[in-house]
Amino acid sequence: MSTMTRTARRSRQRTRSPLPWGSPTVYFVALVVIALMLGPVIYIILGGFRSNSQITVDPxxxxxxxxxENYIDVATSGRFWGQVLNSTIVALATTIGAVAMGLAASYVIARYSFRGRGALYALFAAGLMFPITVAITPLYIVVRTLGLMNTLPGVILPQIAFALPTTVIILVPFLRAIPDEIQEAAYIDGCGRLSFFWRMIIPLAVPGVITVGILAFIGSWNAYLLPLFILNNEAQFTLPLGVQSFSSQYSVDTAKVLAFTSLSMIPALVFFSLFERRIVGGLTGAVKG
Known part of the structure; x- marks a missing residue:
């Protein structure tokens, strides 16, 4: 019996073919794309470690x-850290607001049957087709009417609204995938709707919540157009506006501008790199749901 087993194993090993490496053209194209993406980032980071004369002689x-000195001057300036604080406040508030409101709306759409549910979901889906550039003029008028010009809430509230479509579209499949038997068992045990939401829905939807939270945070951190229209006082500037302002003020000091730009993009790069798998896993779960 053992001899037959060994023979069968050897035959299976012979029939196994190595994984195909694929076409060399695919790898070449992938390397070119990676180089095009990382090249400017590396150039900016290294440029901050050079002097203006070095950049002029050999760009x-x-x-x-x-x-x-370029990085030290930027890192020790209160201007830079004030803009980091503003960006952090805006990004965190946008993330909390978008996740909280999106989770509540997704719970209703996914777990309740009512007239117009499909139209409501389609409305959120349609929101993905309207970028903020289309609505920037009405937004400016609304924010000015509410007296929120040149304030961080004037940036946070519109960003929450524009983050909601993505949040709802991703979370609804997660919540729909939760078996109805769990909800029925919870109701039998005396768990109300709100209690079921807090005790069951939120823990089960954690992967999706983390995904939409990361997307909302990064989108808010990198936002430029809306803060450009709303914020006029440099003390309220977020980092993208700070980079533009710094570049205009120190246009002749290219090395320091590159150092400021490098330090400004590092938080978003680190944040995205740390949670990249969370984003992919959350989107995969949403597609399966």
């Missing part, structure tokens, strides 16, 4: 010698 060269 594509490496730092020689390495200059640390």
């Amino acid at each position: 594509a060269g490496f730092p020689s010698p390495w200059v640390l």
Whole structure:
């Protein structure tokens, strides 16, 4: 019996073919795309370690010698950290608002049957087709009418509204995938609708909540157009506006501008790199749901 088993294993090993490596053209194209994406980022980071004379003489060269003063001057300035604080406040408030409101709306759409449910879901889906550039003029008028010009809430509230469609579209499949038997068992045990939402829905929807939270945070952190229209006082600037303002003020100091830009994009890059798998896993779960 053992001899037959070993023979069968050997035959299976012979029939197994190695995984195909694919066409070399695919790998070449992938490397070119990666280089095009990482090239500007690397150039900006290295440019911050150079002097203006080095950039003028050899724009594509490496730092020689390495200059640390540019990064030190930016990192020790209150202007930079004030803009970091503003961006953090706006991003966190946008994320909390979009996740809270989106989760509540998704729960109603996914778990309740009522007239117009499909139309309501289609309305959120249609919101994905309207970028903020289309509504920037009406938004400006509304924010000005509410007296929120040049304030962080004037940026936060519209960003929450524009983050809701993505949040709802991703969360609804998660909540629909929760078996009805769990809800029925919870009701039999005396669990009300709100209690079921807090005790069952939120823990089961954690992957989706994390995904939409990350997307809302990164989208808010990188937002430029809306803060440009709403914020006029430099003390209220977020980092994207800060980079533009700094670049205009120090246009002759290219090395310092590159250092400021590098430090401004590092938080978003680190945040996205740490939670990249969460985003992919959450979107995969939404598609399966």
